[in-house]
Amino acid sequence: MKQTSLVKEKLPLGSLLALSTISFSVLVTELLPAGVLPEMSADLGASEAQIGSLVSAYAIASAVAAIPGVSLTRGMGRKTLLLSLLVGFAVANGITAISSNYSLTIVARILAGIFASVLWPLVASYATRLVSPQNAGRAMATALTGSTIALSIGLPLASAIVGMVGWRATFGILTLLSLILFVWVSLKVPPFPGESAQDRVPLSQVFKIPGMPTILIVTFATLLAHYILYTYIAPFTKALHFEGGTSLALLLFGIGTLVGIALTGKLIDNHLRRTALGTVLLTAISMLVIGTVGNLAIIAHLSVFLWGVSFGGAPTLFQTAANKVADKAIDVATSIIVTVYNLGIFGGSLAGGFIISASNAYALPWTVFVLILVSLIFVWNGYRHAFPRTKS
Incomplete structure (x- = not known):
């Protein structure tokens, strides 16, 4: 009977594709500076090594902030938290797009990494809540497909866009994508409550x-x-x-x-x-x-x-x-x-x-x-x- 339910359950593709696009956006945002080192270096008056550190700063911020970030937001409604993080992500990418100062840019990258540190686990746990336990893995695979597409297609595509419109406009597109996702999530993704205090595992x-x-x-x-x-x-x-x-x-x-x-x-x-x-x-x-x-x-x-x-x-x-x-x-x-x-x-x-x-x-x-x-x-x-x- 379990096998039958697994086959018959229809995945909520509208919600899962929104989550997948979020994972796509998060990974492209993380790795994009590595593909535009000369352009960002010239515009910001920084060495290519300093521009390369924009990727490291994002990754380190994500690693350091993930556990405390999730712990502090466990009680928030899941949809409210997701929408708030998308706004924060849009702001961080928007600052990166218009900044002419390296110090301000690296602060924006650290902020983006902090927002991403909570977005990743939220996307994964959200996907499992959208379906029955028997289909949780399939739902999560769909939600995380965006990160795989980002590695295989997204980064080369982003580099091509940079060649046509420049790196600032490309970060502007990522900003716009976060705002589109805000609307998408608002319309298609159902709300779930946060964890109550008595249910939280230390x-x-x-x-x-x-x-x-x-x-x-x-x-x-x-x-x-x-x-x-x-x-x-x-x-x-x-x-x-x-x-x-x-x-x-x-x-x-x-x-x-x-x-x-x-x-x-x-x-x-x-x-x-x-x-x-x-x-x-x-x-x-x-x-x-x-x-x-x-x-x-x-x-x-x-x-x-x-x-x-x-x-x-x-x-x-x-x-x-x-x-x-x-x-x-x-x-x-x-x-x-x-x-x-x-x-x-x-x-x-x-x-x-x-x-x-x-x-x-x-x-x-x-x-x-x-x-x-x-x-x-x-x-x-x-x-x-x-x-x-x-x-x-």
Whole structure:
């Protein structure tokens, strides 16, 4: 009967697509300065390294503010909070668009990161509330698709728009998008109450929930592994003499992520454990192949595509696993996942740079392989709570 209800339930696409567009906007806003370093550097009178720090400032603010931000807003009505954050996001991007001062710009970026730190967990928890528990994973996969599209299509599209209208107008478009989303959410997304004081699980207790430590370790190790290579994919493809260069590698990876999140959405509600094991195992296989015979064009292309497939569904998998064990503490658990996620991205960029400096780009896939084996071991051993075996 559960399987039948899963098939028949119609997802509230109007609401989920609004949430997906929010996740798209948040990620494009985070990474856009990295693609327009020369233009922003010239306009703001800052070095390219300083402009690059606009991405780091956003990410660090998101990581630091996620847990306290969610904890402070747990009692607010969910729709009121979502609309307030969209206004804040619009203001932060609007300031970035018109600012002619680097200090003001970095303050705006920090504010955007703080708003994003609460938006991410809110989007994830909102998606699960819109449907029955049996379809929570599928709903979350739909809501988080926007972040995957942002990586595969959004950033190249934003860079193209920058080439036509400039970086300021592009941030202006992101501002307008937040205002459009404000109207969209107002009309299509239903309200939900915040947590009552008696229902709130203390933050310290969330870390003690059976299965949660395992999920956090797997999340960190997996994101750390992926971003060690993804951050430095340009020097890696150059060292590998990858046919088609970095552009083709990113395209194949992006297409793979879209396939991965689509597959995850179909499998996650009924086969969480198997999907998690398959995801990390596919990453390990693709890294093993890239590291050994990555100089063979067709094999290299297929391996990068499969790497993208394995990456696409990973955030949804770990978020869904955390939601299942967290029960009433979903919002706080999600904020912790967001913090760990950002720490993994930040750590991956640092570790990848260190590896290239100390060794060479060929060491990157092997480092990813070792870290993914750690994730595989923890997923395999998490059969009691974190990634439980399916009851037949």
